[in-house]
Amino acid sequence: MTTTADAGIATPSTPSTPSRPGETNQHYDLDPRIFGLFLDPLRKYSSGMYRTPGITLAEAQEAKLHWVAERLGLTPGGGQRLLDAGCGWGSLILFMAREYQTAVTGISPAGRQHEYIASRAAELGVTDRVTTAVGRFEDLDLPARSFDAVTMLGSIVHMPDVDVAVRRARAMLRRGGRYYVSETCFRNAAARDEFDKRTGTEFVRNSIFGWGDMRPLSELVRAVEDAGFSVDDVEDLTEDYRLTIDDWLVNVSAAADAIDALRPGMAAQLTRYLEVANAGWGFTTKHYALICRNAR
Numbered sequence: 674m675t676t677t678a679d680a681g682i683a684t685p686s687t688p689s690t691p692s693r694p695g696e697t698n699q700h701y702d703l704d705p706r707i708f709g710l711f712l713d714p715l716r717k718y719s720s721g722m723y724r725t726p727g728i729t730l731a732e733a734q735e736a737k738l739h740w741v742a743e744r745l746g747l748t749p750g751g752g753q754r755l756l757d758a759g760c761g762w763g764s765l766i767l768f769m770a771r772e773y774q775t776a777v778t779g780i781s782p783a784g785r786q787h788e789y790i791a792s793r794a795a796e797l798g799v800t801d802r803v804t805t806a807v808g809r810f811e812d813l814d815l816p817a818r819s820f821d822a823v824t825m826l827g828s829i830v831h832m833p834d835v836d837v838a839v840r841r842a843r844a845m846l847r848r849g850g851r852y853y854v855s856e857t858c859f860r861n862a863a864a865r866d867e868f869d870k871r872t873g874t875e876f877v878r879n880s881i882f883g884w885g886d887m888r889p890l891s892e893l894v895r896a897v898e899d900a901g902f903s904v905d906d907v908e909d910l911t912e913d914y915r916l917t918i919d920d921w922l923v924n925v926s927a928a929a930d931a932i933d934a935l936r937p938g939m940a941a942q943l944t945r946y947l948e949v950a951n952a953g954w955g956f957t958t959k960h961y962a963l964i965c966r967n968a969r
């Protein structure tokens with residue numbers, strides 16, 4: 674495991690201030706064991722891929738990560754370098770380091786996630802390929818044009834300025850490098866106008882995450898186009914995310930006592946969040962992946 678200092682990655686120029694837009698650590702800095710009680714063994718906190726009937730949550734998450742690797746052009750032993758902005762508990766970076774021998778850098782403002790990743794990287798024997806840095810992707814001083822791939826799975830919703838985030842992603846990529854961003858989106862601008870201030874949306878945004886700005890897909894497409902990316906593909910993952918959340922809900926219910934023992938009331942909070950999320954799919958919300966290329 675390379676630390677922030679020996680990786681040559683600077684600490685944020687602007688320290689995080691609680692409660693301002695983009696401050697989401699209240700959720701991601703909770704005891705990592707809570708997430709181990711309802712996520713898959715990789716602790717991937719984003720959509721799986723359920724294209725094979727009857728597969729489990731763990732299989733759906735591994736299928737998704739292989740699919741992401743393929744979309745990014747990662748090959749086993751290919752020597753590629755990947756930057757994951759919003760790395761969670763390291764599901765993607767540790768998977769790519771192990772399965773594809775990719776040299777990975779993970780970014781997250783949540784310090785406890787980095788402690789968890791460090792211990793898992795040691796257990797998996799991939800410390801030589803894994804670097805992480807604590808801070809916001811927008812603030813960190815990262816080496817430009819150094820990566821073959823940049824990923825953001827479920828993290829751009831926590832970045833207040835989508836244009837800054839996407840332009841930075843492009844600046845990190847070598848020519849021809851790929852950018853994968855997946856996010857939950859309002860179904861269209863009218864749905865945002867109607868539902869952005871509803872009780873359920875406010876509960877998820879404020880009580881669970883602390884801050885987030887869900888946008889329609891058109892806003893993400895505009896941002897990647899304006900940043901100069903060439904869009905290779907847009908994939909609808911809405912049904913995949915609904916099935917993922919169904920599995921998380923079953924797990925939260927089964928582990929409710931253990932979750933509440935770590936944080937009283939957390940099982941009910943998670944259940945409400947996940948039920949609100951699953952009620953909206955296809956009506957108010959969609960989940961998309963955009964695959965883009967730094968074409969020139």
Ligand SMILES: C[S@@+](CC[C@H](N)C(=O)[O-])C[C@H]1O[C@@H](n2cnc3c(N)ncnc32)[C@H](O)[C@@H]1O
Nearest residue numbers: 701717718719759760761809810826827828831
């Ligand atoms: C929904 S989780 C997804 C984690 C991971 N991508 C996965 O699929 O499991 C969102 C992640 O984004 C991180 N995050 C939030 N704001 C961020 C920012 N400004 N820069 C980088 N990461 C951020 C959170 O700490 C969290 O790790």
